Amino acid sequence: MNKSFGITAVLLIVSFYTVEVKAQQLYELPADAEARWVSFENRSGDKGRGAMENKGGKGHPSEWINAGQSVTLLDFDGAGIINRIWMTIIDRNPEALRAIHIEMYWDKATKPAVSAPLGDFFGVGLGRMAAFQSALFTNPEGKSFNCYIPMPFKTHARIVLINESKQNQLLFYDVDLTKVKKHLKNIAYFHAYWSNNKGVELGQDFEILPRVNGKGRYLGANIGVIADKIYGDTWFGEGEVKTYLDGDNEYPTLAGTGTEDYIGSAWNLGPFSQLYQGATVVDKQKKQFAFYRYHIPDPIYFHTDCRVTIQQIGGAGRDLIRAIVKAGGKAKPISVGTSRSLIKLLDDPAYPDLFDDKFPADEWVNFYRVDNYSATAYFYLDKPESNLPQLAPLVERIKGV
Known part of the structure; x- marks a missing residue:
């Protein structure tokens, strides 16, 4: 090991340990x-x-x-x-x-x-x-x-x-x-809110945290997905997490790149658990997935309001998506990933239709879909009550589990 690098690493570790001990007040006697x-x-x-x-x-x-x-x-x-x-x-x-x-x-x-x-x-x-x-x-x-x-x-x-x-x-x-x-x-008072995606339409993002008013800090969420069986073995997790802060409306301030990306993994998903990110359930037979991300080293503060969503987007080949649509499943292609670029279908209305022979057969296609999403969002707020709705009734909470 390079000597200067080793000394730097030790100093970083000592510095981190000192900060952690001070934050926890381990030696103080209030x-x-x-x-x-x-x-x-x-x-x-x-x-x-x-x-x-x-x-x-x-x-x-x-x-x-x-x-x-x-x-x-x-x-x-x-x-x-x-x-x-x-x-x-x-x-x-x-x-x-x-x-x-x-x-x-x-x-x-x-x-x-x-x-x-x-x-x-x-x-x-x-x-x-x-x-x-x-x-x-x-x-x-x-x-x-x-x-x-x-x-x-x-x-x-x-x-x-x-x-x-x-x-x-x-x-x-x-x-x-x-x-x-x-x-x-x-x-700041601790809050937690559970929601599911009842009534969400094709192309509509699922709200992990509906818009909450006040000043506070978003801590993160654990999210559950029960994939609709009509989508077969196609991948559900292309959806990006978006965080709308302090008056954001059409577009968010914070935007991720994909579901497994958001929880620190990549290229599909396997089970793991770490301090700030993890996937506790990866059951591809039952089409059930549960994962979490906690914004502790990367805090998310808001001053007037906060809203957090995740897109319902999956990925597969053209023929698999065609079969889903023919079977009555909800699916809408939105982009095609080639070896050279990402073709943005929503910006190119002239692009061939999914059932047109000119639509490429051997490329990765991102598409809107609708699965069973649920989430528990955690946050601090400057008041003991929020403007969020009440907990969903029992019949909605147990759907699919």
Whole structure:
């Protein structure tokens, strides 16, 4: 190794480590900070009131949550910051993980800042449990849920779990937080929003995050795709992610180059999990895919509004697309990739029709299509409530899973 390069690398590592340690305040002892764990063993999180049942002998580690029942996991007065949420349930099938949903309210707001299916909220796309590790969520062995997103509040925090599934669920959980007298600076509130592409037409982008008004930071999303079987083995992931910031309308400020590109991979997609990007489900037989991207080292700030979309675009050869259309599938060619250039069909109305013999047979064709998309978007906002719609009803959430 080049000596100067080695010294530079060491300095970079030390510098990074110093920044990380300082950010986490590992060596500081703040005077007004107190640790609290809220679980069935200490519902209030009050000092000296944990593990009081059965004379301290594992008296209340869990509870059964009946079908149709809701349970308040956290109801905490005062200022603080949630640092970690862990939980598990006994029946973790995909339909249950879509039917059960979690809500979070900050500072006595009447509308939840977080409202999402349980699995999707914790990064488990399509409700399919798989072991993974990211910077915001982990699932160590494919049977639990962990969240490490900091969630500050000024006066009150409430978390509710609603069981809309058909089965009773045995629930274990804990919410780990730091209680403080007050926050030294203005805070942004954590939000999460789940959506699906019901009613999206051919050529229309799926909204990962509808336009949200306010000042904040977009953290990223986990996205699930169930490809329509009518498209066979053709590739679904040519769609670009677009982020519209602060008044953007027709065109976004931020635009990607393709689906697998957005999550840091390339040329098709295989399963992987890393801190800020990953694909937890790549099931080509069932045509199911789930992936995530978290904008932590590459922050996305907005000052008045933010909207995030992904195009529904796939790719295949001419004859495969012809067969899809003949079978009744929705497909519209938009560009042809040759060895020398990209022919932009939407800008060239004179180009031959798909069923014209002059349309090239041996080239890659990008085409609009319609698949089953869903997403959980995570962001901070300068207020505890947003203008976003309510969570979709159960029948929509479980479609396809």
